[in-house]
Amino acid sequence: MAQTASCPSCGAPVVFQSAASIFAVCEYCQSTLVRHDQALEDIGKMAALVEDRSPLQLGAEGSYQGVHFALIGRIQIKYSQGVWNEWYLMFDDMRTGWLSEAGGEYVLSFIEHVQEVLPKFEDLQLGQRFVMASRPWTVTNIEQAECIAGQGELPFKVGAGYPLPAVDLRSSAKTGANFATLDYSETPPLLFLGEAVGFDSLKMSNLRQGVPIPTHTVQAQVFRCPGCGSPMSARSKDILAVGCASCGAVVDTADVNHKLLSKAISLRDEQIQPRIALGSKGQLEGKPVEAIGFLVKQSNIDGITYDWREYLLAGENGTYRWLTEYNGHWNTADVLSRPPSSSGAMELADVTHAGQKFKHFATTQLATVIQVAGEFTWRVSRGETNRISDYIAPPLMLSRETTSNELSWSLGTYVAPEVVREAFKLPGNLPEPIGVFANQPNPWEATHQRICRLFWMLGLFATVIQLFFVYIVGGQMLLRQTLDFSPQMAEDSLNTREFVVRDKPRKITVRNSTTLDNNWIGLDMTLVNKATGQAWPASREIAYYYGNDGGESWSEGNREDEVVFLAIPPGSYYVAVDPDMSPEKPVPVRDTIEISSGGIGWSNYVIVMIYLIIFPFFTRLRRAAFEAGRWSESDHAPVASDDSDSDD
Amino acid sequence: MFKNFNLITGILALTFFGYAQHQGWNMFDNVANPGSGGSGGSSRVYHK
Numbered sequence: 001m002a003q004t005a006s007c008p009s010c011g012a013p014v015v016f017q018s019a020a021s022i023f024a025v026c027e028y029c030q031s032t033l034v035r036h037d038q039a040l041e042d043i044g045k046m047a048a049l050v051e052d053r054s055p056l057q058l059g060a061e062g063s064y065q066g067v068h069f070a071l072i073g074r075i076q077i078k079y080s081q082g083v084w085n086e087w088y089l090m091f092d093d094m095r096t097g098w099l100s101e102a103g104g105e106y107v108l109s110f111i112e113h114v115q116e117v118l119p120k121f122e123d124l125q126l127g128q129r130f131v132m133a134s135r136p137w138t139v140t141n142i143e144q145a146e147c148i149a150g151q152g153e154l155p156f157k158v159g160a161g162y163p164l165p166a167v168d169l170r171s172s173a174k175t176g177a178n179f180a181t182l183d184y185s186e187t188p189p190l191l192f193l194g195e196a197v198g199f200d201s202l203k204m205s206n207l208r209q210g211v212p213i214p215t216h217t218v219q220a221q222v223f224r225c226p227g228c229g230s231p232m233s234a235r236s237k238d239i240l241a242v243g244c245a246s247c248g249a250v251v252d253t254a255d256v257n258h259k260l261l262s263k264a265i266s267l268r269d270e271q272i273q274p275r276i277a278l279g280s281k282g283q284l285e286g287k288p289v290e291a292i293g294f295l296v297k298q299s300n301i302d303g304i305t306y307d308w309r310e311y312l313l314a315g316e317n318g319t320y321r322w323l324t325e326y327n328g329h330w331n332t333a334d335v336l337s338r339p340p341s342s343s344g345a346m347e348l349a350d351v352t353h354a355g356q357k358f359k360h361f362a363t364t365q366l367a368t369v370i371q372v373a374g375e376f377t378w379r380v381s382r383g384e385t386n387r388i389s390d391y392i393a394p395p396l397m398l399s400r401e402t403t404s405n406e407l408s409w410s411l412g413t414y415v416a417p418e419v420v421r422e423a424f425k426l427p428g429n430l431p432e433p434i435g436v437f438a439n440q441p442n443p444w445e446a447t448h449q450r451i452c453r454l455f456w457m458l459g460l461f462a463t464v465i466q467l468f469f470v471y472i473v474g475g476q477m478l479l480r481q482t483l484d485f486s487p488q489m490a491e492d493s494l495n496t497r498e499f500v501v502r503d504k505p506r507k508i509t510v511r512n513s514t515t516l517d518n519n520w521i522g523l524d525m526t527l528v529n530k531a532t533g534q535a536w537p538a539s540r541e542i543a544y545y546y547g548n549d550g551g552e553s554w555s556e557g558n559r560e561d562e563v564v565f566l567a568i569p570p571g572s573y574y575v576a577v578d579p580d581m582s583p584e585k586p587v588p589v590r591d592t593i594e595i596s597s598g599g600i601g602w603s604n605y606v607i608v609m610i611y612l613i614i615f616p617f618f619t620r621l622r623r624a625a626f627e628a629g630r631w632s633e634s635d636h637a638p639v640a641s642d643d644s645d646s647d648d
Numbered sequence: 649m650f651k652n653f654n655l656i657t658g659i660l661a662l663t664f665f666g667y668a669q670h671q672g673w674n675m676f677d678n679v680a681n682p683g684s685g686g687s688g689g690s691s692r693v694y695h696k
Contacts, residue, residue, distance in 0.1 A: 451654060458658040462665060469669040507672030527680075538680030564677040601674030608665040615654055 007031055008042045017072050018090045021153035024073075027058075032150070034157055047160035049076055049149045050083050052238040054101055055199075055207045055317050058152045062202040064108055068092045071099070073152035077164055079145040080379070080405065083238075088154055096155065098192060099202075100181075101318075105337060106202070107179045109194025118191060121165050121184045126407050132169075133193065137180060138339055140407045141168035172341035172352075179337065196337025199317045225249055227264035234375055235292070238318070241380045243295070243372030245278065250372045250381050262372065262382035271371060272296050275325065275430060276311055278374040282424035284332065289313040289321060291424070293374035299364045312376060320377065323420065324412065328430065329437035330420050331397065331412040339409050340391070340398055348635075351391050351398060353411070358391035358398050361438045362635045390438055397439035414439045436629040444623035451619045458612050466605040475509065475599035483593055485521065485579040487586035493578035498530060499595055505567040510575060511594040513560045516544040520557075521589050522580030527565050530572040538563045564599075 003016045009031040014024050016035065024033045025046045033040040060071045073088030084102035091097065100107040114133050121142075128139045147162035165184035171177065177193040221234040227249030232242050234253040241261055243250045248265030251258045265271055274294040281290045293312030298305060308326035315321055322333040340353035351358050369384045384403075391398040395414035400407070414437065417430035433440070478499040485494070501508065512523060520543035527536040540563055546555035575595065631637055 454654055454658060458662060461662055465662065465666050465669065473670075509677075525680075536681050540678075562678060564672075564674070564679050565681055566672070566679055567681075598672060599674075600669055600672065601676060603675035604665055604668045604673060607675070608661055611661050612658060615658075 005035070005040050007033060008040055014040065016153050017070070018094075018096055018153065018155070020096050020155045021073065021088075022155060023150070023157050024153040025150050027152075032159060043157075044159075046151075047149045049074075049151055052083065052085070052318075054085055054238075056085070056087055056099075056101060056204070057206070057208045060204055060206045060208075062204040064091075064097075064197070064202060067095075069097070071152075073154040074150065075147050075154065075158055076149045076151075077145045078148045079143045083148065083240075088152065097194070100194075105319075105335060106197050106199055107194055107337065108197050108202075109177075109179060109181060109192040112191045112193040114191055118182060118189050121167065121182075121189070124167050124182075126402065126405060132180070133177075133191070135171050135173050135177065137169040137171050138407070139167060140170045140339065141166075142405050143167075170337075170339040172339055199319070221253055223251075223258055226251065226258055226260055235314075238377055239292075239375040240378055241372070241376045243293070243374055243376070243380075245373045248371055248373070248382070252379060254379075261379055265371065265382075272307075272309065274309065274311065274373065276323070276420070276424050276426065280424045280426075284313065284321070284323075284423045287315055289315050289423075291323075291374075293372075293376045295369050295373070295376075295380065296371035297367045298370045299367045301364070307370065312374070322410065322412075326437065327435060328417060328433035329440060330415045330417055330430075331439070332415055333399070333410045333412040336398075336409040336411050353398055356393050356396070358393045358396070360635070361390040361392045361397075362633070363387070363389040392439045394439045395441045412439065414441060436626060436633070438630065438633065440630065442623055442626045442630075444619055444626055448616065448619040448623045451616045455612050455616045459609060462605060462608050462612070466600070466602070469600040473598060473600065475596045477594065477596045478508075479593070479595040481593050483577060483591045484588060485581060485591060486588045487581050489579060489581075493524075493576050496575045496577070496593060496595070498572050498574050500572050501568055501570050501597060503570055505569050506597045507599060508565040508568045508573075509562060509596050509599045510538070510565070511560065511562045511596070512540070512542060513592040513594070514542055514544075515590045516542060516557075516559050517587075518545050518547070519543070519585045519587065519589070520582050521591075523561075523591075524578040524580065525563070526576045526578075527568065528574055528576055529569070530574060532571070536565050536568070538565070 004013050005016070006012070007014050007026040007029060010026060010029040012026055012028040014026055014033060016024060022035045024035070025031070026033060030046050030048070031042045032044055032046045034043055056071060058071055058074065062069055069089045069091040071087045072090045075086050077084050077086060084100065087099040087101060089097045089099055095110065097108060097110045100109065112133060116132065118132070119130065124139050124142060126139055126142060130137060143166050145164040145166055147158045147164055148160050150158045163185060167182040167184070169180040169182065171180070177195055179194050179196055181192045183190040183192065223232055224230065225232050225244040225247060227244055228247035230244055230246040232244055232251060234242050240252065240254050241250055242253055244264070248271055249260055250262035252261050276291045278291055278294055281288065283289070290313065291311050292314045295310050296307055297310065298307040308324060311323040313321040313323060324331045324333060336353070340351035340358065348360050350360060365387055366385050367388050369380060369382055372380055372382055387402045389400040397412040397414070399410050399412060401410070417433065420426070421430050478501070479496060481496050483494050483496070508527065510525060510527070514521060520541060522539065522541045525538045525540065527538070529535070540561050542559065542561045543557040544555070544559045545557055546553070548554070575593065577593070579589070581589065
């Protein structure tokens with residue numbers, strides 16, 4: 001139940017909604033008050049809060065896992081890259097928790113009391129992995145932060161300058177807490193466990209009015225560049241660094257004298273102009289964004305310099321996104337709250353995110369910021385370096401960026417230049433992409449799949465057609481007759497019985513099966529239309545020899561032979577057979593002659609299948625060529641042959 | 649364009665295949681009258 005006391009300084013009512021709260025800041029006179037049973041002790045004035053873009057405020061309400069909560073207190077913490085808010089929550093079930101808000105990312109956590117000894121601050125290193133509270137954790141951030149202001153009621157005593165060494169941990173566990181903070185402001189340290197939450201999922205209400213950009217400009221600063229005198233602005237105190245678009249100097253906006261974080265770019269160095277002008281507003285994936293920052297990064301690999309451009313986009317509810325461009329290839333990127341899981345050594349092993357496997361593509365040992373323009377939420381400066389490892393599952397790409405004290409993951413999605421052009425209504429066309437980008441979707445992938453489907457469909461049709469002709473249409477036996485040829489026949493010929501070809505011109509197949517035994521026979525056959533006398537001659541020689549040579553059996557030729565007459569018109573026919581027998585071996589030969597119409601071969605089926613398979617074969621080659629182009633730019637490119645490596 | 653090209657050429661191939669099967673063409677046949685069309689050419693009148 002809420003307790004109300006009077007502020008010893010101004011007499012205004014001070015409400016303690018949580019029994020766990022021992023500290024409050026009078027909202028009227030900013031006195032910092034410590035609760036002692038029934039009395040409040042005034043220990044001085046609390047420093048003013050730094051204004052920011054937060055859409056949250058004291059009294060805002062929301063719901064987490066079906067339980068309603070309210071924001072009853074807040075501390076602002078300053079760290080190397082800016083300021084973040086820790087909102088103190090009170091739930092309807094009397095639990096208290098913390099909602100961390102930094103750079104548009106929200107993490108909800110609860111204090112966890114564990115029996116195990118927590119690691120010491122100085123023992124932890126960025127990227128270090130260990131098990132705590134029965135979960136695997138990775139150190140993602142190590143900060144020597146300090147509290148700069150408080151608001152509302154809090155469960156501990158704070159004040160400006162209150163040191164807050166903290167280590168952030170992320171877990172890739174699929175369920176439960178995936179975020180932890182070790183708070184070293186007390187001994188032993190405090191452990192907070194929680195998870196990243198989407199702003200929308202909290203169903204917040206009673207938010208600050210007018211915060212969603214682009215209309216939001218809270219306490220915007222306007223000042224002149226100390227480098228060149230050009231006018232500069234920062235939309236809010238959330239912006240910690242502004243790069244001068246004219247001279248390239250970078251200014252620390254949190255410093256009252258606007259000290260330079262980076263000097264102006266030398267006149268000899270050409271500045272790269274952003275393709276998306278700063279201040280441009282657009283709709284990216286259906287959500288409003290505004291391009292507020294532009295930086296150029298560069299890396300040098302094997303003596304070759306690569307540079308790419310990154311645009312910081314401000315979205316709704318204090319969120320931020322990135323747009324990156326390299327050689328005409330564009331990606332949207334969002335910072336991940338849950339790091340991907342890895343199967344082995346962190347750098348080269350594949351990683352898994354949201355059930356999808358990403359392959360390691362490349363690691364850039366040293367990426368350096370070479371140009372800064374516009375507004376940034378951290379103290380970016382030229383010369384700032386980080387290490388980047390990319391993992392791909394086109395069109396997605398995971399990037400692991402490491403600085404001296406922070407490790408972060410972001411998920412990029414490849415977008416076509418037209419999407420970017422349309423999103424920001426850019427005049428003219430953007431440059432055509434050059435080469436193959438790491439996570440560029442393979443345009444031949446879908447084509448190959450479609451062509452494969454088409455191949456199977458047409459192949460099935462061809463098979464049905466073939467089976468139809470073989471089994472339904474088939475061939476029809478017209479005559480089967482045995483003829484005996486003897487050497488004494490000399491010039492005589494034998495005629496078969498008559499047979500009838502019906503309906504329409506047909507293919508007539510004459511098949512001879514002989515009893516040849518190490519012998520040959522020549523057959524001069526004539527297919528004769530009995531009515532018209534029209535005749536089609538065919539001469540065949542049939543030979544069959546076999547034997548045993550050095551214990552190895554051999555054979556040559558065939559006892560059987562087949563000859564085809566095409567387009568034979570309907571009518572009554574017979575075949576006149578004039579044998580030519582071997583004078584070396586004058587023995588009788590029996591010939592079984594079979595005459596049939598139709599008869600379907602398989603050669604056309606084989607040819608049409610070969611023809612059809614050319615298409616998927618072609619698209620498969622093109623797909624492979626695209627992939628080869630992709631991976632040739634990676635750390636896993638096939639090793640090219642080099643004469644200097646030879647042993648000669 | 650390419651999509652239709654594949655489909656059209658595939659259908660044409662199947663049509664030609666069906667026609668060839670209907671005609672009884674076979675690449676491996678020993679044809680006695682290879683020049684024969686529908687008119688029954690390359691024949692002669694038979695005299696005993």
